[in-house]
Amino acid sequence: MKRVTSVDVARAVGVSQSTVSRALADDSRISKETKRKIQKAAADLGYTPNEIARSLQTNKTNMVGLIMADILNPFYPAVLDLMTQQLHQMGKQLMLISVPAGFEVDDVLPSMLQYQVDGVVITSAVLSSHMRDLLQNRRTRVVLFNRSLEDFSVNSVCCENRAASIEVARRLINSGHRRLAIIGGRPDTSTHRERYAGFEEELRLHGLELVGDEIGGNTYDGAYEAALRLMKGRRKPDAIFCIADVMALGALDAVRSKLGMKVPDDISIVGFDDIPPASWPAYDLTTVRQPIRAMVSRTLSLLFDPDNFPPMAVQVPGKLMVRGSARLSAPVAT
Amino acid sequence: MKRVTSVDVARAVGVSQSTVSRALADDSRISKETKRKIQKAAADLGYTPNEIARSLQTNKTNMVGLIMADILNPFYPAVLDLMTQQLHQMGKQLMLISVPAGFEVDDVLPSMLQYQVDGVVITSAVLSSHMRDLLQNRRTRVVLFNRSLEDFSVNSVCCENRAASIEVARRLINSGHRRLAIIGGRPDTSTHRERYAGFEEELRLHGLELVGDEIGGNTYDGAYEAALRLMKGRRKPDAIFCIADVMALGALDAVRSKLGMKVPDDISIVGFDDIPPASWPAYDLTTVRQPIRAMVSRTLSLLFDPDNFPPMAVQVPGKLMVRGSARLSAPVAT
DNA sequence: GTGAAAGCGCTAACAA
DNA sequence: TTGTTAGCGCTTTCAC
Numbered sequence: 001m002k003r004v005t006s007v008d009v010a011r012a013v014g015v016s017q018s019t020v021s022r023a024l025a026d027d028s029r030i031s032k033e034t035k036r037k038i039q040k041a042a043a044d045l046g047y048t049p050n051e052i053a054r055s056l057q058t059n060k061t062n063m064v065g066l067i068m069a070d071i072l073n074p075f076y077p078a079v080l081d082l083m084t085q086q087l088h089q090m091g092k093q094l095m096l097i098s099v100p101a102g103f104e105v106d107d108v109l110p111s112m113l114q115y116q117v118d119g120v121v122i123t124s125a126v127l128s129s130h131m132r133d134l135l136q137n138r139r140t141r142v143v144l145f146n147r148s149l150e151d152f153s154v155n156s157v158c159c160e161n162r163a164a165s166i167e168v169a170r171r172l173i174n175s176g177h178r179r180l181a182i183i184g185g186r187p188d189t190s191t192h193r194e195r196y197a198g199f200e201e202e203l204r205l206h207g208l209e210l211v212g213d214e215i216g217g218n219t220y221d222g223a224y225e226a227a228l229r230l231m232k233g234r235r236k237p238d239a240i241f242c243i244a245d246v247m248a249l250g251a252l253d254a255v256r257s258k259l260g261m262k263v264p265d266d267i268s269i270v271g272f273d274d275i276p277p278a279s280w281p282a283y284d285l286t287t288v289r290q291p292i293r294a295m296v297s298r299t300l301s302l303l304f305d306p307d308n309f310p311p312m313a314v315q316v317p318g319k320l321m322v323r324g325s326a327r328l329s330a331p332v333a334t
Numbered sequence: 335m336k337r338v339t340s341v342d343v344a345r346a347v348g349v350s351q352s353t354v355s356r357a358l359a360d361d362s363r364i365s366k367e368t369k370r371k372i373q374k375a376a377a378d379l380g381y382t383p384n385e386i387a388r389s390l391q392t393n394k395t396n397m398v399g400l401i402m403a404d405i406l407n408p409f410y411p412a413v414l415d416l417m418t419q420q421l422h423q424m425g426k427q428l429m430l431i432s433v434p435a436g437f438e439v440d441d442v443l444p445s446m447l448q449y450q451v452d453g454v455v456i457t458s459a460v461l462s463s464h465m466r467d468l469l470q471n472r473r474t475r476v477v478l479f480n481r482s483l484e485d486f487s488v489n490s491v492c493c494e495n496r497a498a499s500i501e502v503a504r505r506l507i508n509s510g511h512r513r514l515a516i517i518g519g520r521p522d523t524s525t526h527r528e529r530y531a532g533f534e535e536e537l538r539l540h541g542l543e544l545v546g547d548e549i550g551g552n553t554y555d556g557a558y559e560a561a562l563r564l565m566k567g568r569r570k571p572d573a574i575f576c577i578a579d580v581m582a583l584g585a586l587d588a589v590r591s592k593l594g595m596k597v598p599d600d601i602s603i604v605g606f607d608d609i610p611p612a613s614w615p616a617y618d619l620t621t622v623r624q625p626i627r628a629m630v631s632r633t634l635s636l637l638f639d640p641d642n643f644p645p646m647a648v649q650v651p652g653k654l655m656v657r658g659s660a661r662l663s664a665p666v667a668t
Numbered sequence: 669g670t671g672a673a674a675g676c677g678c679t680a681a682c683a684a
Numbered sequence: 685t686t687g688t689t690a691g692c693g694c695t696t697t698c699a700c
Binding site for chain 1: 337380382383384385386387389390395397405406408410411412414415418419422425427428429430431432434442444445446447448449450468471472554583586587590591592610611614615616617
């Protein structure tokens, strides 16, 4: 069965194809009567406009590309969920690519651009300068989500990573911890660097330095091993800050189930993100909540606001969720 | 800067536009020399074919639509990850929609079809007969993932839900459990019905019946409450089968942290899916593993195999992962 | 208020 | 081996 086009509708009503197009676009010049007839015929025939043809003509696809580095980190499904829903409400569609391990944005972005997506959201480690130029030349909007670039040459939406990490460090120190360690994610990500820097900076302010720092690769297993390495060190930490919740869960399980330690009595663990399992009683993780909904909204605003120039780095505040995995005393007024 | 088209490449080389098109499609009739020149010019100018225009002409977009009911169930991110990667390898793209709570496939599918996706994968509760007809008329392939229809009118890929659930029941009964209960997901899904039926059937075979059955809505919180309701019943279960891991985690936390029970000493909990947290020491959940990779591969085969007709219901075996959350004795030879 | 016609960037049939 | 031409299904001028 041949697909029904606007020409079929036109023929059925006895008007020209362009009139159909106008009527369905609710053009003010078309008479009420004609519109009604066309709408009826369209419904009867089961006509729906071909977005591909429309896109070719208007040079606008209403598709947004999303390049995700690690969907398997439980932080991201919520992002994805909100993103598709908000886009759908705006009458837009999402094209998704998950970057396989060992690949970069550069490897997958071009295939997405061939589909002429109107904008691209990237939640990945790095964006090469080559790709940045490419996007700029095409005038394809980009927003980095949960990532940023030092030189502000690209839009980005992040949590206030530094500030939040400073708060974590301060609260831990004020509560009597002195041997602090950190489990990082991937050193080539801005989130890693900012959280690491903020945490360490606050330590120095108190005349302390890290008793250990390990890389967990933003995975549960990676952090599990990292925590064990930390606990084998000369100076055993009394608190570990994991820059992502999924790693905090790994660290927690490592010290509890493998080393038989009590949390928070023997050691405090703090995460970042506030993924669903963080609030489950089995973990009861103290962590920094990222305001996902706000971050997604801001991302889409940056993507579609026509006079968003020059690119900007949006930062939204995180919120410390005090739960049971860290021995924290009441905050000190400042 | 205007986007560079095949016409620009043609002009640069001094050939016709169609020659460019052929050269880039590696048409055998074009001379080596011309091809080389065209490829060079294309690279120099940064030309990449416009997939939208190509799609309009070929009536084939190489896009697959994926409609996901609950991305927030930790079972699905792995599916998504594999799906995008396998598609990308095939040179295809994925268009994703997450169905918001309170909406149905019918509400989102049409907007996807306007983009002329070549096929649709659905992991949702129900597919109305109206939509089924629509898809059939358009000759748009559909595969239900982790869902099936009784009448086999649509392709589907599922785990052997019944068989696996029967095995769970048998193992529990053979290990001495007598008061079995179940926490279901959503009664309007095939997975719910099949797992429920298999489990109950095996019980009856042993002259037992469920001491309780509750609905957990496929969420952690829902199952947490459901478990508490079960334990308030007249006959308290000594084993609970949760038809999805995310619910098993909720049930586990409920009986452990809220009721202070020991697992598996006081009660056995078994799940279904084998999501990552299931194997974490904090849960150590006995569950049925769904072979996601195989399921995704089969799904894409069904979608693209040209002579896949009539529709078929593919079933792949699950695998019982025996861990610590259920008191199971060694399997009895049959 | 409506129609005719051009054209978005490509593929593919037909010519040469 | 290459060029010419006709669309794919739409939007959007320009006429009337």
